Amino acid sequence: MPIRMKEVDVVLVGGGMTAAIVGKHLAEAGKTVVALERGPMRDTVPDFQSPSMHDELKYSIRYALMQNAATQTLSFRNFVGQEALPMRQLGSFLPADGVGGAMVHWNGQTWRFQPEWFRLKSWTEERYGKDHVGDDVTIQDWGVSYEELEPHYDFFEKVCGIGGFAGNLRGETRAGGNPFEGPRQNDYPNPPMKQPLSGKLFADAASGLGYHPFPMPSANQTRAYTNPYGAEMQPCMYCGYCETYGCEHFAKASPQIAILPAAMKNSNFSIRPRSHVIRIEHDKDARIATGVTYVDAQGREVFQPAGMVVLCAFAHHNPILLLQSGIGEPYDPATRKGTVGRNYSYQTMTAVSVFYDGTQRINPYMGAGALGTVIDDWNNGSFDHSGLGFVGGGYIAANQTSGRPINHHPVPDGTPRWGRAWKEAVARHYNSTVTLSLHGSSTPHPGNHLGLDRTYTDAYGQPLGMMTFDFPYNDRLMARHLTGKMREIGQAMGGRSISVSWLADHYSIAPYQTTHNSGGAIMGTDPRTSVVNRYLQSWDLHNLWIMGASAFPQNAGYNPTGTVGSLTYWALQAITGDYLKNPRPLVQA
Ligand SMILES: Cc1cc2nc3c(=O)[nH]c(=O)nc-3n(C[C@H](O)[C@H](O)[C@H](O)COP(=O)(O)OP(=O)(O)OC[C@H]3O[C@@H](n4cnc5c(N)ncnc54)[C@H](O)[C@@H]3O)c2cc1C
Numbered sequence: 001m002p003i004r005m006k007e008v009d010v011v012l013v014g015g016g017m018t019a020a021i022v023g024k025h026l027a028e029a030g031k032t033v034v035a036l037e038r039g040p041m042r043d044t045v046p047d048f049q050s051p052s053m054h055d056e057l058k059y060s061i062r063y064a065l066m067q068n069a070a071t072q073t074l075s076f077r078n079f080v081g082q083e084a085l086p087m088r089q090l091g092s093f094l095p096a097d098g099v100g101g102a103m104v105h106w107n108g109q110t111w112r113f114q115p116e117w118f119r120l121k122s123w124t125e126e127r128y129g130k131d132h133v134g135d136d137v138t139i140q141d142w143g144v145s146y147e148e149l150e151p152h153y154d155f156f157e158k159v160c161g162i163g164g165f166a167g168n169l170r171g172e173t174r175a176g177g178n179p180f181e182g183p184r185q186n187d188y189p190n191p192p193m194k195q196p197l198s199g200k201l202f203a204d205a206a207s208g209l210g211y212h213p214f215p216m217p218s219a220n221q222t223r224a225y226t227n228p229y230g231a232e233m234q235p236c237m238y239c240g241y242c243e244t245y246g247c248e249h250f251a252k253a254s255p256q257i258a259i260l261p262a263a264m265k266n267s268n269f270s271i272r273p274r275s276h277v278i279r280i281e282h283d284k285d286a287r288i289a290t291g292v293t294y295v296d297a298q299g300r301e302v303f304q305p306a307g308m309v310v311l312c313a314f315a316h317h318n319p320i321l322l323l324q325s326g327i328g329e330p331y332d333p334a335t336r337k338g339t340v341g342r343n344y345s346y347q348t349m350t351a352v353s354v355f356y357d358g359t360q361r362i363n364p365y366m367g368a369g370a371l372g373t374v375i376d377d378w379n380n381g382s383f384d385h386s387g388l389g390f391v392g393g394g395y396i397a398a399n400q401t402s403g404r405p406i407n408h409h410p411v412p413d414g415t416p417r418w419g420r421a422w423k424e425a426v427a428r429h430y431n432s433t434v435t436l437s438l439h440g441s442s443t444p445h446p447g448n449h450l451g452l453d454r455t456y457t458d459a460y461g462q463p464l465g466m467m468t469f470d471f472p473y474n475d476r477l478m479a480r481h482l483t484g485k486m487r488e489i490g491q492a493m494g495g496r497s498i499s500v501s502w503l504a505d506h507y508s509i510a511p512y513q514t515t516h517n518s519g520g521a522i523m524g525t526d527p528r529t530s531v532v533n534r535y536l537q538s539w540d541l542h543n544l545w546i547m548g549a550s551a552f553p554q555n556a557g558y559n560p561t562g563t564v565g566s567l568t569y570w571a572l573q574a575i576t577g578d579y580l581k582n583p584r585p586l587v588q589a
């Protein structure tokens with residue numbers, strides 16, 4: 001018999017960014033809220049302090065802040081029919097484990113999606129006709145518009161103290177910003193980061209080719225700043241230990257720094273660490289969630305009854321938990337019916353390295369997660385896709401995030417992979433190379449999805465989540481076209497040689513790419529093709545809400561967290577402004 005806890009108004013699954021925001025605002029609305037986080041409690045002091053925080057082996061190679069694959073992992077295959085195997089190590093993406101979630105060890109590159117992304121299907125058909133892409137490109141409209149999200153983007157940027165330069169202020173295009181972004185009501189709360197030489201070399205070449213470079217929007221603070229929650233944040237030191245590390249300097253926006261201090265002041269809100277949720281309990285007849293069952297630090301099963309359940313467990317855990325709990329219809333790739341697990345998407349990344357061979361000093365060790373110069377000329381809404389046969393796009397950036405000793409050793413193609421020649425090449429190119437990256441979109445494909453693998457179980461006896469994914473044809477075309485454009489910029493940057501990392505023939509789950517998983521519990525206007533409505537409320541159980549990038553019907557050519565944050569505030573507006581007064585489905589199916 002599980003232990004039964006005292007009922008709360010709201011239980012949150014997860015203790016990351018979305019949980020911190022939802023917890024703060026629902027506690028303020030007078031609700032008792034508990035967040036169940038599977039990992040440990042962590043805070044800037046003492047957990048993220050030097051010198052131990054600058055241990056590359058521990059944090060970047062052994063992934064000390066990430067999900068432990070020995071407890072819970074995914075099985076993976078490229079296509080339906082291939083044998084799926086469990087991931088023994090998390091490689092391609094690095095889901096978090098512990099209070100603060102992935103925003104503890106993120107980079108801080110904080111974007112808004114262009115308006116077109118929210119109505120990608122309608123936009124593509126209106127602009128290029130119904131046959132522009134095949135029916136294996138299962139893009140969808142989101143059911144929410146950029147205009148509706150704009151004030152929430154604005155607030156999220158203020159909470160995170162984003163540094164940047166607006167390119168489209170209330171419809172007026174401004175030189176030096178991103179001319180392709182949607183109109184914003186306010187400039188960023190802070191100025192952009194100082195750009196290094198790598199950014200200047202990229203900007204000069206890109207401008208020469210007629211593009212529009214601008215500084216990347218950054219959650220690495222550019223000056224001392226106090227956010228709307230009263231959190232005091234400090235300027236970034238460009239220490240280069242950003243992605244996969246917590247920030248010791250109170251400079252990278254994270255739940256610990258920006259949100260939790262204010263949330264924890266309210267006695268209505270609490271976090272219970274080391275509480276791994278294994279099931280959402282629900283009453284099928286009444287069509288409501290009744291609470292969740294979790295395993296506590298002592299290994300005991302505990303039932304937490306609640307009036308409302310909010311999933312905040314990260315993109316791929318949300319749909320897998322729904323499947324493990326028997327909520328909603330699992331997606332079946334053979335019939336294309338069912339919704340849970342559908343439209344799983346990722347990101348399409350390629351790179352170009354420019355080798356200056358001693359003629360430029362780049363100093364890569366001075367970096368920050370979101371330090372970079374970018375062009376958005378090749379994102380979806382920025383160019384004409386006529387005759388190209390694909391939708392989507394992405395931004396191209398020269399980011400200077402780190403020059404850490406274990407992972408950073410750029411060498412030209414053809415260099416031996418070990419031995420004296422390799423060492424000499426590393427010594428020669430370490431301080432004299434600039435790498436460009438394409439951050440490309442990911443369109444959904446009927447074969448790509450999340451499901452359950454009943455062959456394997458996790459440490460709690462649950463069937464493993466199973467991921468089926470390969471790069472769709474649409475995205476291969478997109479990556480080929482845009483990597484060619486990136487190569488032209490690389491060639492114009494004045495280096496002695498360049499190397500190009502084209503998109504691999506097949507997606508591999510082993511090398512790190514990004515932790516920008518999306519889809520699986522997507523939002524929409526039709527319960528036959530979506531799991532949640534336009535307010536992120538479950539179509540099946542009206543008191544179940546699902547936050548995070550699992551709601552994206554397709555992934556855009558940007559990092560996701562700006563949009564995840566704005567969607568969270570959008571959903572909260574519906575919950576506090578309407579739902580709590582009269583709990584019911586906010587949209588009739
Ligand atoms: C290395 C890295 C770099 C990144 N860089 C960027 C970037 O530059 N820009 C950008 O936009 N985004 C970036 N991201 C993505 C960003 O961190 C996420 O979008 C954001 O953290 C999502 O917030 P969330 O609340 O949905 O999930 P998370 O922050 O991941 O929080 C989910 C929490 O739920 C917990 N959890 C999961 N399952 C359970 C369970 N069954 N029971 C209890 N708890 C559970 C997890 O332990 C975790 O703490 C990066 C991510 C990583 C890992």
Ligand code: SF4
Nearest residue numbers: 236237239242247252
């Ligand atoms: S680069 Fe800046 S924001 Fe990132 S960890 Fe270092 S000081 Fe913090």
